[in-house]
Amino acid sequence: MEKMKFMRALWKKYPRKEAEGFDFIGLQIGKLKDDINKVLIALDYDESLLEITREFKPDLIITHHPFIFGKRSKVLASDQLKNNLVHELEDNLNIPIVSLHTNFDAAEGGMNSSLANKLDLINVYRAKDFPMMRIGELPVSMDIDVFVKYFMERANVSYSSLINEGKNTIKKIGFICGGGAGYYSVAQNEGCDIYISGDCPHHVRRDIIRYKMNYLDVPHEIERLFVDVMKYAIAEIDSKIEVLAIDHEKEPIIYTNSQDN
Numbered sequence: 001m002e003k004m005k006f007m008r009a010l011w012k013k014y015p016r017k018e019a020e021g022f023d024f025i026g027l028q029i030g031k032l033k034d035d036i037n038k039v040l041i042a043l044d045y046d047e048s049l050l051e052i053t054r055e056f057k058p059d060l061i062i063t064h065h066p067f068i069f070g071k072r073s074k075v076l077a078s079d080q081l082k083n084n085l086v087h088e089l090e091d092n093l094n095i096p097i098v099s100l101h102t103n104f105d106a107a108e109g110g111m112n113s114s115l116a117n118k119l120d121l122i123n124v125y126r127a128k129d130f131p132m133m134r135i136g137e138l139p140v141s142m143d144i145d146v147f148v149k150y151f152m153e154r155a156n157v158s159y160s161s162l163i164n165e166g167k168n169t170i171k172k173i174g175f176i177c178g179g180g181a182g183y184y185s186v187a188q189n190e191g192c193d194i195y196i197s198g199d200c201p202h203h204v205r206r207d208i209i210r211y212k213m214n215y216l217d218v219p220h221e222i223e224r225l226f227v228d229v230m231k232y233a234i235a236e237i238d239s240k241i242e243v244l245a246i247d248h249e250k251e252p253i254i255y256t257n258s259q260d261n
Contacts, residue, residue, distance in 0.1 A: 001238045003032045009237040010100070014110055019103035020132075028067040029086050030096030033059045041230050041245045043223055045097060047085055048248060056244050058095060064111075064226040066099040104226065106132040111177045114229045115222075118154050121173070130186045133176050141171040144194070148216060151196065156225070157218050159254050163205065166214035167193050177223050181205075181215070188213050198222065221249040 019025050040058040042049060044065050053061070067082075068075050076083040089095050104110040112134045116124045121136030142150060144162070147170040152160055174187030179199030184207075187195035194214035208215045224247050231245040 001036050001241060003034055003036055006036045006237065006241075007032070007098075010098075010233075013233055013237075014100050014104045014107045016103055018106040019101065023102045024066040024069050025099055025101050025103055028063075028097040028099050030090050030094065032096055032098075033094075036060050036241060038242045039234055039244070041227050041234075041243060043221075043226050043247070043249055045085075047081060049246060050085065050088065052244075052246070053089075053095065054093065057093075058244065061089075061095060061097045062230060063097060063099045064101060064104060064223060064230075066101055067097045100230075102132065104230075105177065109233070110229070111223060111226060112175065114225055115155065115175065115177055118225070119151070119173075120154075127174065127186050127190055129189070130176075130183050133174055133180070133183060133186055135172065135174045135187070135190050135192060137172050138170065141169050144168050144170050144214065147194070151216065152218075155218065155222050157222050158251050159219065161217045163208050163213070163215040163217075165209050165212045170194050170214070177225075178220055181208075181217065184208050184213055184215055185211070219251050221251050224249050 016025065036059045038056065038058045040053060040056055040061045042063055045061055045063045045067055076086060089097070105112055112132060116134050116136050120139055122139060124134055124136035127133035127135055144164060148160060148162055170193045172192050173194050173196065174190055174192040175196035176183060178197070180197040181200035181204050183197070184195045184204070188211065194216060196216040196218060198218050198220050200215070200217045227245045227247050231243050234241055234243050
């Protein structure tokens, strides 16, 4: 598929205007080839994917998290491994990387709306004060412990941590995939029974407790659903494009200091 036709279709699905002002989306390294016939998709691109990249020989790599987050010269000066990787991709393999980050998170059919579908939520809408957040209702109310297990199974995450300071019955939920813990007050103002996100720092956790909110902290790797969603999106754009979708994310090993009573 001709490169500009492909990129226009991609930006139509996940508009640039949806991205947060701090973000670094779009072309990260290299130059787009005239035709896009093979695409490699990953949540993040790193050294572990280099060998399979050489074998697959994609015309384009698409990631969710920006490969160069910040000024290129500064990033590469502080990260020798990434500097080496850029050299290999640009100078030897001639493969560009395009990243779709917060625009993918916010767009309909993107990260958060796709998670709403996986949870079978009804009456889903964007939060007024932060449209990236999705608000929705469970088909049936659940005790909070049951909900946590339900969420983890549907979202395909192996662990979570719960702050249980609100209602014991969950019906209305708000969430942002990835690192959006600080927006808990938006969900609370929307009348949510629980808010779900990740990367919650200590001071935010303390504020959630102070304001008597239920909060479920889940790993950032929940965003691995990007891989399947993007694969499907490319098939809609042009079913002839060959896609290699790779989920190589690894959640950390969790240790607890529990004691049997």
